[in-house]
Amino acid sequence: MTEKDMFKVNGFVGLLLFLLLGALTAVGIEQFVLKESFLFLVLAILCGLLTLLVFSGFTIIQPNQAKVFTLFGRYLGVIKHEGFYLTIPLTVRKTVSLRVINFNSDKLKVNDLEGNPIEIAAVVVYKVFDSAKAVFDVEDYKEFVHTQSETGLRHIASQYPYDNVNNDYEISLRQHSDEVGDELTKDLQKRLELAGVEIIEARIMHLAYSSEIASAMLQRQQAKAVLAARKVIVDGAVTMVKSAIDQLKEEGIVDLDEEKKAQMVNNLMVAIVSEKGSQPVINAGTIY
Structure with missing residues (x-):
């Protein structure tokens, strides 16, 4: 599932149509009362139903926000540009934030490359780049980001030693935080591509030996x-x-x-x- 543009027209044009249909509904009711003709009653009912349909098609998009539209279970498209629009009536809309989000992971207890138990935590900066994937390909994209971030952090922490005491390794967690952060960013981007999420930055914010050692x-x-x-x-x-x-x-x-x-x-x-x-x-x- 990928993003595609949703059909839409300017909301103020739709507002004119809404007012016109509302006026026709009022005229039809008035003529039915005056002339007692069921033709005007049918006209008023039809115009009233069309007025309600047009009203259900109005939507407002805030800056850095996207809305995903479905109609009776069918994916129709996405609107990402802020503004007031008239779109297909009776659609179900799900709002997705496109703003940059900070996620601070919990302190995890893992073993480094040498088997030493350590405590590690990271800060992950991300944003949604494909709102359709974020809505349809995962159950909850924020929860998915949190879970995969902790999984990726455990994986990266186990690939390097805490400290390069005897100069046996090129990279250590304590002495090469930038290099480790870059590797963590690449690893998380692969894991979160499915959810339509872009990792902007991932850095270690806490690193220490476990209390027992x-x-x-x-x-x-x-x-x-x-x-x-x-x-x-x-x-x-x-x-x-x-x-x-x-x-x-x-x-x-x-x-x-x-x-x-x-x-x-x-x-x-x-x-x-x-x-x-x-x-x-x-x-x-x-x-x-």
Whole structure:
């Protein structure tokens, strides 16, 4: 089922026809009362029925709104342009909003690619582009969008790890939210094409480890941060010690053999890397 244009005429033209038929009905009744001729009564009844039929054909379309028309179970067409129209009488009309809609999914508990339980939620921005499909191809297109959005989110979340700790993966849920959002948008568009819905954007709005492993994962992240910080400190200490020894050697301040050089390197490394302040020991020489 796809959209097709519904027959329609300007509503004000139809209003003139409605007034004309109403006037003929009134004249027929008046003439029947005056002349007692059943011909005028029949004319008045026919004009009255036609007046009611014309009245049932009036419809108003609001901006960013579509109406789908059926007649005795048969699909006739769609009117999407705002305005006042006269169309086929006795039709059943279903209104579909063409406005952009935001849908915030519930927090879902799923397993990522590595099997870790996580909590994830997304915001989906969509609108209807084919109102006929939205009405006839699914029972309730909004409920269909909600269900398929959660299904697609579960599918995408299981395709990637929460975090790329060991750089084993190209994309992770936490570090590549834009890429994951693009994949989610493509996946949802395939699922919702049937309902005549266009996905404008889909993005992750909540991402966290589940409560049962959140503490352990926090400790892992803290340990990783501590290791990274210690590495920076050690690298800086090595550079400083090397610079100090090279400067002492170049300026000839002191002549160090390998044993004293090793001892000096050890002392400088301990002094620089140690988290607590070091207590200096002053060598005053030998006292007799």
